[in-house]
Amino acid sequence: MIKSEYFFWLVGAVFLVMAAQMAIDRTNPKRFGSAAFWGLLGAAFFYSTGVVDESLPAEPLGVVVLVLIVLGGFGLTGKGESHTPPREKRAASAARFGNKLFLPALTIPVVAMICATLVKNWKIGGEPVLEPGYETILGLGVGAVAALAVGMVLLRERKVSVPLHSGRNMLESMGWALLLPQLLSVLGSIFQTAGVGDQVGRITEAVLPDGQRLVAVAVYCGGMALFTIVMGNAFAAFPVMTAAIGWPVLIEQMNGNAPAVLAIGMLCGFCGTLVTPMAANFNLVPAALLELKDQYGPIKAQLPTAAALLVCNVVIMALFAF
Amino acid sequence: MIVLLGVLVVILGFATRRNPLLVVGAAGIITGLLGKLSPQEVLASFGNSFASARSVTVFVITLPVIGLLERYGLQEQARTLIGKLGKLTTGRFLTLYLLIRQLTASVGLTSIGGPAQSVRPLIAPMAEAAAEAKAGRPLPQKLREKVRSHASGADTIGVFFGEDCFIAIGSILLITGFVNSTYDQHLEPLHLALWAIPSAICAFLIHGARLLNLDRQLERELAVTAAENDLAAHAGTRTEDAK
Numbered sequence: 001m002i003k004s005e006y007f008f009w010l011v012g013a014v015f016l017v018m019a020a021q022m023a024i025d026r027t028n029p030k031r032f033g034s035a036a037f038w039g040l041l042g043a044a045f046f047y048s049t050g051v052v053d054e055s056l057p058a059e060p061l062g063v064v065v066l067v068l069i070v071l072g073g074f075g076l077t078g079k080g081e082s083h084t085p086p087r088e089k090r091a092a093s094a095a096r097f098g099n100k101l102f103l104p105a106l107t108i109p110v111v112a113m114i115c116a117t118l119v120k121n122w123k124i125g126g127e128p129v130l131e132p133g134y135e136t137i138l139g140l141g142v143g144a145v146a147a148l149a150v151g152m153v154l155l156r157e158r159k160v161s162v163p164l165h166s167g168r169n170m171l172e173s174m175g176w177a178l179l180l181p182q183l184l185s186v187l188g189s190i191f192q193t194a195g196v197g198d199q200v201g202r203i204t205e206a207v208l209p210d211g212q213r214l215v216a217v218a219v220y221c222g223g224m225a226l227f228t229i230v231m232g233n234a235f236a237a238f239p240v241m242t243a244a245i246g247w248p249v250l251i252e253q254m255n256g257n258a259p260a261v262l263a264i265g266m267l268c269g270f271c272g273t274l275v276t277p278m279a280a281n282f283n284l285v286p287a288a289l290l291e292l293k294d295q296y297g298p299i300k301a302q303l304p305t306a307a308a309l310l311v312c313n314v315v316i317m318a319l320f321a322f
Numbered sequence: 323m324i325v326l327l328g329v330l331v332v333i334l335g336f337a338t339r340r341n342p343l344l345v346v347g348a349a350g351i352i353t354g355l356l357g358k359l360s361p362q363e364v365l366a367s368f369g370n371s372f373a374s375a376r377s378v379t380v381f382v383i384t385l386p387v388i389g390l391l392e393r394y395g396l397q398e399q400a401r402t403l404i405g406k407l408g409k410l411t412t413g414r415f416l417t418l419y420l421l422i423r424q425l426t427a428s429v430g431l432t433s434i435g436g437p438a439q440s441v442r443p444l445i446a447p448m449a450e451a452a453a454e455a456k457a458g459r460p461l462p463q464k465l466r467e468k469v470r471s472h473a474s475g476a477d478t479i480g481v482f483f484g485e486d487c488f489i490a491i492g493s494i495l496l497i498t499g500f501v502n503s504t505y506d507q508h509l510e511p512l513h514l515a516l517w518a519i520p521s522a523i524c525a526f527l528i529h530g531a532r533l534l535n536l537d538r539q540l541e542r543e544l545a546v547t548a549a550e551n552d553l554a555a556h557a558g559t560r561t562e563d564a565k
Contacts, residue, residue, distance in 0.1 A: 004377070007380065007383075008376050008377075008380070010383065011376075011379070011380050011382055011383055014382060014383065014386070015382070041379075044372065045376060047373075048372065048373035048376055049373075051369055051370060051373040052373050052374060057366075057369075058365070058366040058367075058368075058369030058370045058373070059362060059365040059366050059369060060369070061368070061369030061370075061372055061373060062364070062365030062366055062367070062368035062369035062372070063365060063369075064369075065368045065369065065372045066347060066365075066368065068343075069343045069344065069346070069347035070347075072341075072343045073341045073343035073344035073347065074341075074344075075341075083393075084392070084393060085393060087398070090392075090393070090394070090395040090397075090398050091395060091398045092395075093393075093394045093395040093398075094394070094395025094396075094398035094399040094402060095395075095402075097394060097395065097399070098399065099399065099403075101391055101394060101395060101396050101399045102396075102399070102431075104387055104390075104391060105387070105388065105391055105396070105429070105430070105431055106429060108384055108387070108429075108430055108490075109429040109430055109488060109489070112489055112490070113512075116489070116510070116512045117512075133508040133510070134377075135510065135512075136489050136510050136511040136512045137377050137380060137511065139489075140380065140381070140383065140384070140489060140490045141380065141383055144383040144384045144386075144387060145383075147384075147387045148386055148387040148390070151387050151390050151391060152390070155390070155394050157390065157394075162390060162393070163386035163387060163389055163390035164386055165389075166385075166386065166389025166390050166392065166393050167382075167385035167386035167387075167388075167389040167390075168389075169389060170385045170388065170389050171382065171385060176343055177342075178379065178382070179343070179379065180342050180343065180346070181378045181379070181492045181493075181495065181496040181499070182372070182375050182376070182378040182379045182496075182499065183343060183346045183347075184346060184496060184500070185371070185375040185378055185496055185499040185500035185503060185504075186346070186350065186368060186371040186372050186375055186503075187332070187346045187349060187350050187353075188371075188500040188503075188504050189367065189370075189371035189374075189375070189500070189503050189504045190328075190350045190353055190354050190364075190367050190368070190371065191325075191328060191329075191353055192504045192505075193354070193357065193359065193367050194325050194328070194353045194354055194356065194357025194358075194359065195325055195357055196325050196326060196328060196329060196353060196357075199323060199325055199326055200326065200329070227333070230333060230336070230337050231332070231333060231336035231337055232336060232337075232339075233336055233342070234493065235492070235493065235496055236332060236336050236342070236346075238493075238496060238497070238500065239500055239504075240329055240332065242500065242501075243504070247501070247504075247505060258501065258507070258509060259509060259510075259513035259514045259516075259517050260517045262497045262501065262509075262514060263486065263494070263497065263514040263515070263517035263518050264517060264518075264521060266486065266493050266494075266496075266497060266518075267482075267483070267486060267518060267521045270482045270483070270486075270493075273482065274478065274479065274482065278336075278337070278339075282478050283478075285437055286437035286441060286442075286474035286477075286478070287471075287474070289437050289438060289441070289442045290437075290441065290442060290446055290470045290471075290473070290474060292467050292470055292471065293463075293467060294467055294471075297467050297468070297470065297471030297474075298471045298474040298475050298478065300471060301468070301471040301472045301474070301475035302475045302478065302479060304532065305475070305479060305525070305528050305529045305532060308528045309483075309521065309524060309525055309528060312521065312524040312528070313521055313524075316520050316521060316524070320520070
């Protein structure tokens with residue numbers, strides 16, 4: 001059986017290799033900070049295996065997470081010079097390979113889908129090929145490896161170091177932001193352990209009229225959008241609103257279909273992102289890039305769609321999630 | 323009740339634009355301690371939830387192949403494809419771009435578009451050029467801003483309501499990571515991605531209709547400014563006469 005842990009080790013190994021590349025990259029003014037950040041993250045992926053099966057204590061991993069937060073949070077990571085060839089060279093290569101360039105990229109979702117639907121049912125000696133519950137994630141790993149193979153053959157690229165360097169450049173330009181989603185789900189769990197969800201749930205139950213499903217759906221969807229507008233980030237709003245209403249009220253109390261409630265809830269947050277100046281990278285940066293006098297131009301263009309979509313999401317959830 | 327201060331820390335932290343990692347770290351520690359966990363238990367819960375939320379970060383595995391393809395001109399090729407849509411009206415062009423952006427994002431290709439990658443170099447100029455070709459003259463400043471804003475809007479809405487149909491995008495993995503580690507569940511990313519499809523279709527219909535309507539709006543406003551120009555011209559000659 002292919003276990004999810006193998007895949008996490010692969011990801012951890014990728015982080016470690018890239019960290020080594022960073023450590024020797026003299027063009028990166030903060031190369032040791034960067035190498036420490038991604039190297040620790042890679043090591044944490046391996047150590048976590050022991051934490052999950054309870055053979056290793058969780059506290060040291062907690063310390064590592066806090067160190068990662070400090071390294072990323074205080075700007076101790078940086079990026080080196082990009083290895084990307086100049087635009088003319090890329091344009092020439094695009095002209096040469098044409099639409100074939102899309103083929104490896106499409107390999108990822110196709111393989112992932114096949115794994116999640118067909119391979120899911122395969123068994124060898126009565127044992128499933130892919131660890132149950134992780135078929136899609138494992139499909140992503142298999143798909144990415146297959147895509148890399150297809151890409152290297154197609155582009156006649158012999159050196160494995162080339163994709164690793166390009167990937168590292170992308171990793172460096174995303175920086176610590178890459179870790180944010182995982183840390184937000186960590187925060188969500190801590191909220192739950194400390195009883196935040198229970199508290200907010202109790203308040204919402206007291207405020208919400210009993211059994212009013214449509215009202216509860218509207219509060220969850222509207223709350224996601226509103227929190228996102230305030231915080232500028234649907235990822236941060238999600239753990240809070242889900243622990244408060246999404247999970248305890250909509251899913252547990254009213255027997256909602258969890259994937260539907262949560263996926264649509266997240267999209268309600270995106271409606272908020274469309275209209276908030278707090279989400280600078282999506283709304284204000286484009287205005288600056290396009291040299292607009294009115295920096296709220298994109299928000300004004302998006303506002304009516306965002307409002308209509310929020311209503312759509314409430315309706316879709318109320319109709320199909322229960 | 324006092325544990326709710328942790329939520330407040332998150333809201334204030336994000337709203338005042340502190341570094342998000344620090345906000346999350348501080349909120350986690352404060353909430354844990356207020357929730358009567360010992361410092362050791364706080365560390366353990368950081369560690370345990372980090373370990374069970376690793377699936378959120380596994381999309382990193384796609385970076386080498388995407389990086390390789392970009393090196394060989396993936397973005398340039400996407401540009402060439404879009405460039406072939408030349409002779410459409412502004413609204414139709416942006417609607418088609420919206421569709422392309424949604425479809426490519428839904429197979430994980432989120433980085434081939436974006437304000438810097440495609441909107442500024444390509445989408446905004448082409449949308450403007452289409453409007454000017456139809457008007458037969460340069461656009462007035464106000465309309466130029468409107469067209470550019472819509473170019474950016476089509477890009478953002480396209481990627482937002484396309485990417486969640488892909489299983490390995492941050493938001494989908496955040497949902498599964500959060501729920502699986504917090505409530506001890508086994509949600510599959512695929513099921514979540516499927517539930518993003520109805521909203522994606524609504525987004526296309528609503529925003530597409532608005533973009534098509536943009537053509538009519540532009541026509542109307544161009545007619546108004548043209549009339550104003552004529553009036554101004556006539557007014558000009560009349561004052562000439564009066565002199």
